[in-house]
Amino acid sequence: xxxxxxxxxxxxxxxxxxxxxxxxxxxxxxxxxxxxxxxxxxxxxxxxxxxxxxxxxxxxxxxxxxxxxxxxxxxxxxxxxxxxxxxxxxxxxxxxxxxxxxxxxxxxxxxxxxxxxxxxxxxxxxxxxxxxxxxxxxxxxxxxxxxxxxxxxxxxxxxxxxxxxxxxxxxxxxxxxxxxxxxxxxxxxxxxxxxxxxxxxxxxxxxxxxxxxxxxxxxxxxxxxxxxxxxxxxxxxxxxxxxxxxxxxxxxxxxxxxxxxxxxxxxxxxxxxxxxxxxxxxxxxxxxxxxxxxxxxxxxxxxxxxxxxxxxxx
Amino acid sequence: xxxxxxxxxxxxxxxxxxxxxxxxxxxxxxxxxxxxxxxxxxxxxxxxxxxxxxxxxxxxxxxxxxxxxxxxxxxxxxxxxxxxxxxxxxxxxxxxxxxxxxxxxxxxxxxxxxxxxxxxxxxxxxxxxxxxxxxxxxxxxxxxxxxxxxxxxxxxxxxxxxxxxxxxxxxxxxxxxxxxxxxxxxxxxxxxxxxxxxxxxxxxxxxxxxxxxxxxxxxxxxxxxxxxxxxxxxxxxxxxxxxxxxxxxxxxxxxxxxxxxxxxxxxxxxxxxxxxxxxxxxxxxxxxxxxxxxxxxxxxxxxxxxxxxxxxxxxxxxxxxxxxxxxxxxxxxxxxxxxxxxxxxxxxxxxxxxxxxxxxxxxxxxxxxxxxxxxxxxxxxxxxxxxxxxxxxxxxxxxxxxxxxxxxxxxxxxxxxxxxxxxxxxxxxxxxxxxxxxxxxxxxxxxxxxxxxxxxxxxxxxxxxxxxxxxxxxxxxxxxxxxxxxxxxxxxxxxxxxxxxxxxx
Numbered sequence: 001x002x003x004x005x006x007x008x009x010x011x012x013x014x015x016x017x018x019x020x021x022x023x024x025x026x027x028x029x030x031x032x033x034x035x036x037x038x039x040x041x042x043x044x045x046x047x048x049x050x051x052x053x054x055x056x057x058x059x060x061x062x063x064x065x066x067x068x069x070x071x072x073x074x075x076x077x078x079x080x081x082x083x084x085x086x087x088x089x090x091x092x093x094x095x096x097x098x099x100x101x102x103x104x105x106x107x108x109x110x111x112x113x114x115x116x117x118x119x120x121x122x123x124x125x126x127x128x129x130x131x132x133x134x135x136x137x138x139x140x141x142x143x144x145x146x147x148x149x150x151x152x153x154x155x156x157x158x159x160x161x162x163x164x165x166x167x168x169x170x171x172x173x174x175x176x177x178x179x180x181x182x183x184x185x186x187x188x189x190x191x192x193x194x195x196x197x198x199x200x201x202x203x204x205x206x207x208x209x210x211x212x213x214x215x216x217x218x219x220x221x222x223x224x225x226x227x228x229x230x231x232x233x234x235x236x237x238x239x240x241x242x243x244x245x246x247x248x249x250x251x252x253x254x255x256x257x258x259x260x261x262x263x264x265x266x267x268x269x270x271x272x273x274x275x276x277x278x279x280x281x282x283x284x285x286x287x288x289x290x291x292x293x294x295x296x297x298x299x300x301x302x303x304x305x306x307x308x309x310x311x312x313x314x
Numbered sequence: 315x316x317x318x319x320x321x322x323x324x325x326x327x328x329x330x331x332x333x334x335x336x337x338x339x340x341x342x343x344x345x346x347x348x349x350x351x352x353x354x355x356x357x358x359x360x361x362x363x364x365x366x367x368x369x370x371x372x373x374x375x376x377x378x379x380x381x382x383x384x385x386x387x388x389x390x391x392x393x394x395x396x397x398x399x400x401x402x403x404x405x406x407x408x409x410x411x412x413x414x415x416x417x418x419x420x421x422x423x424x425x426x427x428x429x430x431x432x433x434x435x436x437x438x439x440x441x442x443x444x445x446x447x448x449x450x451x452x453x454x455x456x457x458x459x460x461x462x463x464x465x466x467x468x469x470x471x472x473x474x475x476x477x478x479x480x481x482x483x484x485x486x487x488x489x490x491x492x493x494x495x496x497x498x499x500x501x502x503x504x505x506x507x508x509x510x511x512x513x514x515x516x517x518x519x520x521x522x523x524x525x526x527x528x529x530x531x532x533x534x535x536x537x538x539x540x541x542x543x544x545x546x547x548x549x550x551x552x553x554x555x556x557x558x559x560x561x562x563x564x565x566x567x568x569x570x571x572x573x574x575x576x577x578x579x580x581x582x583x584x585x586x587x588x589x590x591x592x593x594x595x596x597x598x599x600x601x602x603x604x605x606x607x608x609x610x611x612x613x614x615x616x617x618x619x620x621x622x623x624x625x626x627x628x629x630x631x632x633x634x635x636x637x638x639x640x641x642x643x644x645x646x647x648x649x650x651x652x653x654x655x656x657x658x659x660x661x662x663x664x665x666x667x668x669x670x671x672x673x674x675x676x677x678x679x680x681x682x683x684x685x686x687x688x689x690x691x692x693x694x695x696x697x698x699x700x701x702x703x704x705x706x707x708x709x710x711x712x713x714x715x716x717x718x719x720x721x722x723x724x725x726x727x728x729x730x731x732x733x734x735x736x737x738x739x740x741x742x743x744x745x746x747x748x749x750x751x752x753x754x755x756x757x758x759x760x761x762x763x764x765x766x767x768x769x770x771x772x773x774x775x776x777x778x779x780x781x782x783x784x785x786x787x788x789x790x791x792x793x794x795x796x797x798x799x800x801x802x803x804x805x806x807x808x809x810x811x812x813x814x815x816x817x818x819x
Binding site: 001010022150165 | 320499501504505755756757759760763789793796797800801804805806807809
């Protein structure tokens with residue numbers, strides 16, 4: 001019996017050590033959201049003053065080098081996916097903000113006023129996992145302080161699983177030159193040095209709209225922006241909010257909800273509200289495959305417009 | 315509580331440790347309590363039909379035995395009640411709405427009115443398994459093969475024992491004897507059990523749940539995929555269902571073995587079978603032998619002429635299909651197996667002549683390989699009915715496979731690469747088969763590597779018992795390998811807690 005318990009204990013220790021080893025050794029994570037790690041690295045590497053864009057994939061169709069050049073800021077596009085959650089995203093960048101930075105926030109309409117989607121965002125475990133990966137030490141300390149040991153193990157285990165899969169991928173693809181890379185394995189081909197999407201989205205018709213159900217906005221889902229604005233102001237960081245682009249037909253269909261959203265934000269937000277939702281309403285031929293992603297033509301026009309608007313306030 | 319849940323990871327070691335620390339006399343009580351808890355975690359009321367079966371069958375067992383001693387003739391009535399009672403519960407919970415639907419359709423077809431409403435029940439956990447176990451108990455008592463169990467707790471354990479309550483194996487009454495025996499914590503038994511469990515977890519978490527992603531994607535979106543992908547999905551479903559069910563069985567057998575009990579084998583490398591008959595001797599053995607002993611043989615087996623023999627085989631397979639679920643697809647699956655088996659028996663002489671004409675009988679290895687492949691193809695064909703949501707869906711899949719395979723072969727024969735590209739194109743690019751997502755590539759690589767590893771292991775196991783050979787090696791080698799298996803499960807397992815397929819039955 002003693003022998004058996006001894007062997008079982010040794011086996012468990014070996015497994016835990018393997019898990020720890022895999023966590024420590026460098027490696028990529030073959031998951032789209034792992035690009036957050038690369039983006040954080042980019043944020044840290046750019047010198048202030050920086051203009052930092054936070055949003056969903058809609059903001060990936062933005063020419064940030066152009067905006068940066070026009071405004072004389074180092075442009076950092078931290079946007080990735082609307083489902084990540086702006087509140088959580090802003091929390092992640094807080095430690096890296098420097099005086100003189102400008103944070104430009106936008107939220108896709110589902111992430112702002114579709115009740116179900118908002119609920120999904122804040123309970124989405126995938127996002128949690130990759131925010132954890134952005135600052136593992138800080139998150140680990142938080143989990144330990146909150147005594148969420150099982151949750152912590154689960155996240156570390158799932159991330160280690162992804163890394164193990166990445167090794168398998170590298171082994172099969174004989175990809176031995178990038179063994180020490182971190183984050184998303186295809187980051188350098190899918191994103192430019194500012195974090196924008198390197199290649200435009202493919203044009204597909206009809207446009208996908210993810211069946212968003214528009215509701216009247218609730219302030220509790222946006223109050224965090226004011227908290228962030230206060231935090232930023234104390235560090236001499238400017239915060240700007242703008243309403244995302246939308247196809248004309250969809251805008252017309254949901255105008256009353258979007259107007260209510262605008263009224264609420266205009267009234268309550270402490271930060272600068274850059275535009276009216278109608279400013280970035282474009283015809284359908286400016287869009288790629290969904291109502292969120294612009295094609296090259298749309299990207300060019302929106303980037304120039306945004307740049308001009310930002311110039312006026314900065 | 316599922317075997318692949320975190321709860322079981324806590325539950326099982328706790329039950330085992332307490333079980334071995336308790337004195338032998340009260341261990342049955344502990345196992346019974348643990349089994350009740352295991353059963354009730356899904357829904358507390360699941361215990362009620364099970365308790366009813368336990369009480370009724372326990373009493374009937376005693377009455378049948380007493381009737382046999384008195385020669386009163388009442389034992390036959392008790393036997394019939396003993397068979398009908400669990401069957402009626404099974405019909406009520408599992409088949410009532412199915413038969414009702416069938417009656418409604420028939421009534422509509424004949425222009426009759428059928429106003430009756432039927433209540434649809436949630437199927438209690440493991441009812442298909444414990445019903446059959448209780449039936450085998452009363453029959454064996456009636457036959458005088460075993461004595462009726464006096465100890466109510468031991469009898470309850472026979473039906474309730476947690477490792478096999480949900481999806482078998484469908485044990486025979488001989489298991490009761492094991493509950494009376496004393497089991498000390500035996501290093502060899504415990505390690506053997508844990509190893510078997512690890513093998514089961516590997517099959518379920520690394521292979522079955524991974525290939526399920528492809529299978530569910532293709533069968534769930536039939537309009538987006540060409541026929542060749544249905545062929546792939548069907549073959550992968552064959553892998554999935556084997557790894558899922560045999561994985562479950564391994565965990566059940568392993569769990570029981572850690573506690574000192576020996577459950578019956580349920581699988582013996584079924585895809586290595588060279589005929590359908592052989593396949594059924596290797597697949598879900600506990601159900602096949604149950605049907606053989608309590609249905610096929612009592613029907614007359616092969617004793618009353620060819621016509622009756624064929625009828626008995628067909629009925630057995632048809633009911634085997636129905637046992638799996640209240641759906642026409644399962645009945646069709648059973649019927650297809652029955653028909654294929656009869657067809658095989660009917661054409662045996664022609665096939666033998668054909669083999670001898672080709673000279674294949676002079677190359678027995680090649681002949682066996684061809685037989686294994688053709689048996690596999692037939693089994694896969696039948697799996698289409700098992701996996702499809704409805705009979706029309708199954709037929710559509712078969713049509714798609716025939717057309718799709720034909721397209722691919724034609725394109726290859728005439729070197730029409732543009733056509734080949736068109737017939738293998740995937741509309742849903744963002745899916746596991748679309749391969750455009752970075753996430754999915756490693757999944758497929760791991761699945762392929764694991765399937766090949768399992769296949770090689772089976773090939774070696776066929777020649778010699780790998781575990782037996784390993785047990786003669788140094789402890790560091792053995793435990794090193796165990797840790798490697800556990801690490802493989804930890805890093806490559808899909809911890810999505812997908813339900814075992816056979817839990818539904």
